[in-house]
Amino acid sequence: MPDIRRKYVIPGELIAEGNYRPVANVLRVGEKYYSTRVGMAEVGHEGVRVIPLSGPYIPRVDDLVVGKVVDYSAFAWEVDINSCFFAFLPAQSVFGRDYSPAEDSLTSKFAVGDMLAAKIFAFDRTRDPLLGLAGPGLGRIPRGEIVKITPTKVPRLIGKRGSMIRTIEMATNCRLTIGQNGVVVINGSPDGVLMSLKAIKLVEEEAHTADLTQKVQALLGQRGATA
Amino acid sequence: MTTVLLDDRGLRHDGRRVDELRPVKIEVGVLKNANGSAYIEFGKNKIIAAVYGPKEVHPKHMALPDRAVLRCRYHMSPFSTDTRKNPAPSRREIEISKVIREALEPAVLLYDYPRTAIDVFLEVLQSDGGSRCASIAASSVALADAGINMKDLVCACAAGKIADQVVLDLDDVEDKEGSGDMPLAMMPNFEQVTLFQLDGILSSQQFKQAFSFALDGCKRVYQLQKEALMKKYFGQGEPSMEESE
Numbered sequence: 001m002p003d004i005r006r007k008y009v010i011p012g013e014l015i016a017e018g019n020y021r022p023v024a025n026v027l028r029v030g031e032k033y034y035s036t037r038v039g040m041a042e043v044g045h046e047g048v049r050v051i052p053l054s055g056p057y058i059p060r061v062d063d064l065v066v067g068k069v070v071d072y073s074a075f076a077w078e079v080d081i082n083s084c085f086f087a088f089l090p091a092q093s094v095f096g097r098d099y100s101p102a103e104d105s106l107t108s109k110f111a112v113g114d115m116l117a118a119k120i121f122a123f124d125r126t127r128d129p130l131l132g133l134a135g136p137g138l139g140r141i142p143r144g145e146i147v148k149i150t151p152t153k154v155p156r157l158i159g160k161r162g163s164m165i166r167t168i169e170m171a172t173n174c175r176l177t178i179g180q181n182g183v184v185v186i187n188g189s190p191d192g193v194l195m196s197l198k199a200i201k202l203v204e205e206e207a208h209t210a211d212l213t214q215k216v217q218a219l220l221g222q223r224g225a226t227a
Numbered sequence: 228m229t230t231v232l233l234d235d236r237g238l239r240h241d242g243r244r245v246d247e248l249r250p251v252k253i254e255v256g257v258l259k260n261a262n263g264s265a266y267i268e269f270g271k272n273k274i275i276a277a278v279y280g281p282k283e284v285h286p287k288h289m290a291l292p293d294r295a296v297l298r299c300r301y302h303m304s305p306f307s308t309d310t311r312k313n314p315a316p317s318r319r320e321i322e323i324s325k326v327i328r329e330a331l332e333p334a335v336l337l338y339d340y341p342r343t344a345i346d347v348f349l350e351v352l353q354s355d356g357g358s359r360c361a362s363i364a365a366s367s368v369a370l371a372d373a374g375i376n377m378k379d380l381v382c383a384c385a386a387g388k389i390a391d392q393v394v395l396d397l398d399d400v401e402d403k404e405g406s407g408d409m410p411l412a413m414m415p416n417f418e419q420v421t422l423f424q425l426d427g428i429l430s431s432q433q434f435k436q437a438f439s440f441a442l443d444g445c446k447r448v449y450q451l452q453k454e455a456l457m458k459k460y461f462g463q464g465e466p467s468m469e470e471s472e
Contacts, residue, residue: 010456011334011376012415036378055374
């Protein structure tokens with residue numbers, strides 16, 4: 001896409017002047033657009049946006065997250081989703097609508113310390129995120145190696161239409177579950193897990209550079225296997 | 228023996244010209260456990276800034292429903308001065324913590340993080356004059372490193388008066404022996420001042436000169452902050468042309 005202009009920016013840096021749509025991490029003052037984060041600014045048809053290189057995970061509805069159960073009450077589990085907010089998984093979404101605190105025990109499903117893959121069911125700035133387990137592949141994660149990356153680099157680890165994750169999975173024979181909150185679960189043989197860890201570390205360190213898929217392929221000893 | 232603050236060649240006691248900054252070095256991401264961090268050497272000042280957050284507020288009643296609370300702690304280590312400093316927070320440190328917080332607040336987009344807290348810790352390992360300015364410069368870089376939405380970086384520098392002459396960036400000796408100190412912090416891209424203090428008496432002419440000296444000093448500090456962030460995040464790499472997701 002030749003008509004997208006990119007540049008590295010820091011907070012307060014002027015990205016563009018004119019009439020654009022501020023998409024993400026951009027502050028508009030009159031006709032001027034300033035970055036609010038350290039990252040890569042893009043000016044194109046869609047508008048002005050900054051892809052940040054660091055920062056916390058802010059939940060969004062429908063995000064897949066990997067979290068750890070830290071507590072439970074009579075009605076919900078409290079889950080640490082690597083964010084500034086703890087998420088809640090209501091008991092009703094697991095036991096069904098006829099859940100009764102007197103009859104069902106929350107610990108029979110998930111105990112404190114369990115890892116979960118879940119979707120953000122509801123979230124806005126006035127309340128804590130609510131989780132849901134409806135969907136394929138969601139629920140307790142019984143095994144796997146857990147690694148954390150910077151949440152803002154998750155899109156790079158997934159790659160364009162999942163190209164990066166496919167590259168790593170095929171080369172290492174592992175299964176990767178990537179939460180939008182930056183928690184990744186790797187399942188596979190010990191050697192494969194080690195290779196995947198190396199690849200993930202490379203993506204984390206060089207997320208802002210070009211030809212990342214090729215670099216990962218080179219690391220994993222693969223020659224142009226995926227487009 | 229009294230110190231000659233300004234000699235007949237117009238040089239200061241450490242050999243600087245009146246409008247010269249002390250050597251400044253900034254390093255980003257020095258602490259692994261903090262969400263964002265920076266280390267600054269501003270002359271003989273050595274300060275570490277660490278940012279934790281946004282995170283849940285404890286105690287919970289302190290949380291604000293519509294925005295984040297910014298909390299700052301400026302602390303001087305007992306070994307940072309020539310005679311041991313009591314590590315308990317002094318009146319001066321409490322006040323500096325407050326002015327640093329107020330200097331950073333206009334730059335941080337606190338409304339993007341409702342019901343959370345952002346903690347900024349500043350530890351002075353070695354002190355020289357102008358540690359509040361150095362702390363502000365370091366903490367705004369640390370906030371940017373933590374990936375917190377900001378309107379602009381905040382840069383800071385002081386001007387002052389020694390031997391009836393306006394000078395830029397006072398060190399400890401000049402601060403004690405001189406007759407005026409004027410710390411200034413600003414958001415350089417918006418040309419907005421976020422901290423302005425003055426102790427001492429300046430004529431209106433001197434004030435104008437000191438203000439323009441300090442502005443100029445701030446802009447030089449900003450360039451160094453920018454370089455430090457660019458170096459940490461981008462090194463030598465080319466902007467990526469790949470699409471993600």
